[in-house]
Amino acid sequence: MDTSSAPSTRETKPRWSLIGPGIVVAATGVGGADLVATLIAGSNYGYALLWAVVIGCLMKVVLVEGAGRYTLATGHTIYEGWASLGRWTTWYFAPYIVIWGFVYGAAAMAGTGLPLASLLPFLPIEAWGIISGLLGLALVWSGRYGFFEKVCAALVGLMFVAMVMAAALTVPNLPELATGLAPMVPDGALFTTLAVAGGVGGTITLAAYGYWVREKGWSTESHMRVMRLDNGVAYLVTGLFVVATLIVGAELLYSANIAISEGEQGLLDLGNVLEDRYGAAAGTIFLIGFWAAAMSSLVGVWNGVSMMFADFLGHVRKLPEDHVERGPHGTAYKGYILWLTIPPIVPLLMGEPFYLILLYGVLGALFMPFLAITLLLILNSDRVPGRWRNKLFSNVLMAATALVFLVLAVQQLRDQISGLL
Template sequence: MAMSTDAVTADPSTSGSEPRWRLIGPGLIVAATGVGAIDLVATLIAGQKYGYALLWAVIVGCIMKVVLVEGAGRYSLASGNTIYEGWSSLGVWTHIYFVPYIVIWGFVYGAAAMAGTGLPLHSLFPVLSVTWWGILSGLIGLVLVWFGRYAVFEKVCAALVALMFVTMVGAALLTVPNLPDMAKGLIPTIPDGALINVLSVAGGVGGTITLAAYGYWLREKGWDTPQFMRVMRLDNRVAYTVTGIFVVSTLIVGAELLYSANIAVSTGDKGLLDLSGVLQDRYGTWAGKVFLVGFWAAAMSSLIGVWNGVSLMFADLVGHLRKLPQDDPERGLGGRWYKAYILWLTFPPMIMMFLGKPVWLILAYGVLGAFFMPFLAITLLWILNSDRVPREWRNHWWSNLLLSLTTLAFVALALNELRKLIVE
């Protein structure tokens, strides 16, 4: 596995050589990559329907993702193996599930990601259609990650995260949040008919397949041994704290702008366009335009995060199946299979943007995707309680409890997604 040229040689969280905030990187990438437009709209609609009643679910969602990402990172650092090698050690059934999933997922996600970036750009600059803005964004993403420069990729992601964070937190502050109602929202309650919204809000806080990419980004950062365990945990906690503030801000905007005025927004990416219009009507054209920039930053950070991280996972998958050594360049950034998956994410999905989405492919994407988070949670429980990691880094009882509760939540979400696919 290729390593970044800026790799460090000791745990920087204890060396005092640089400020701790400068250490944050891989966690922020995995969190920001996972917070896409669909997740924001799910939170926005929760605020629109129930005010602050589901604020506690956002906090729970952050905790669940911290648990999962910490588990993935701990396995990578403690064992020296990638998450795919860990899955492979559990049996051939993991190949049977994950190989078709990553192929189908990449094709469908590529179209969705490009369309997601195209929507705000078209609203800001209508000289091009959503489709063509999306295609241009996909090509820009390809250029940014093609040469495998992790340090550059991390800086671009950090800039996009800063932009989306400032924009959404600014929008929340603009609405003047109702602090007493927010405090009540921290008490766990489930309004009538809101169970699915609770699961969607908690499950959508920052990531799906990109959670499993965390270990790969740790390795590219140069954090590849147990001595980096403390800084990995710091990185993870800070990243999901930032994500939590960002998603809470989205809920505030939904509660203050939409719930109080009884305004509904669309599902899917277009819900954020609707919100831009509401902000523009309430606070002026500038507010709507600034929000669209934040919308684009959220969509673009997800796009380039996937173009980099999931391509790394695919390169590792192929390298492992071909029995290449771990340090073979073909299993890292810039290798042949890494670039092949970037091309797969970028060009074939353009067909879907012009011709529409084949029903059978969307169905396969939905079914396989519904099972990924339970798959990740269950396999981490299995791996982290076995001799695949040294005893000192295995799960304690509290880790098992949190991972088990997280698994149950995602199994419930998966069953609901399957129900929707069958009904629809």
């Protein structure tokens, strides 16, 4: 565990230099598909769904703060909290992390390969994706959190600069932007609104926050304040990033009635629009930012979810929580990184089997409701010291978040099944 930057228990004011795990989890959660969903929302509805971006950030702040609060208040990992609720959590999590990791590995490598193949077309998407996956493996293999955090910060900087540059080029209409803060749902846009809110930095890596907090060296209740500051700043940055994405959709696409593709292909379409409108340099900078967004998600999962797997497997093996095999320096951690990188090369090259896509969609859609509901159960029980349990405000927000994700899960499952049958 990296404790070099941990504050002392006597420290009363957290230093800005300590902020880090929140930036990692927030950046990791914003993938290419999420950006395209926000772009399309801006292109279809202008600034009308800006308020949903703000609500989305608040929902993630609540969930990530809950995961961090549980870890600091109890000294246990989030998986230990899930396991305390009964065997049903393991029955869900075990197949989820295995199947999800395999299919996500292929999707993440394809996502990183897409912009690189456009920037450097002498290799195909698949080749660049495999190179990015192997690079991610090399960057996180040692399990050194300090180095990993610096890599993520650099990638966040690239993606933030690229999207903010694109937003600035469009010269946003600030008065009209402000009107988007008034909650309203355009006709026929309920699920789009929920998807925009739910897609602001939300994946399995939200649950990995507690592991990154521990690796940062924050391990006791005395670190609660700096954890909350870290989480708040992280989602402020994420919110600004997603708002910049919505601005691009509203100003560049909505005003000119330009449509882009769904999925990460839509970001390539946007790069072409920027190049046509503002020159080759603008398109190139944006594609670099696109790659950074995809790569930050890949690297974050390669590290964070691998730690979750190591902790899960160590629990199953009844190893003590502080055992090396339950952390980023054990064989389980490295084994899961290999699982994310090597076997997914096959579906990346050959196409994903039908049954894996279906299982991935089902399990993936249910993870965020699973996280929200289990946090509600854990943080309202005697598993957590009384002063760190949920208060009324936290319960209302967390319950609302669980409801939103349940509705999204049902809709996503319907779309997934209807699209494959």
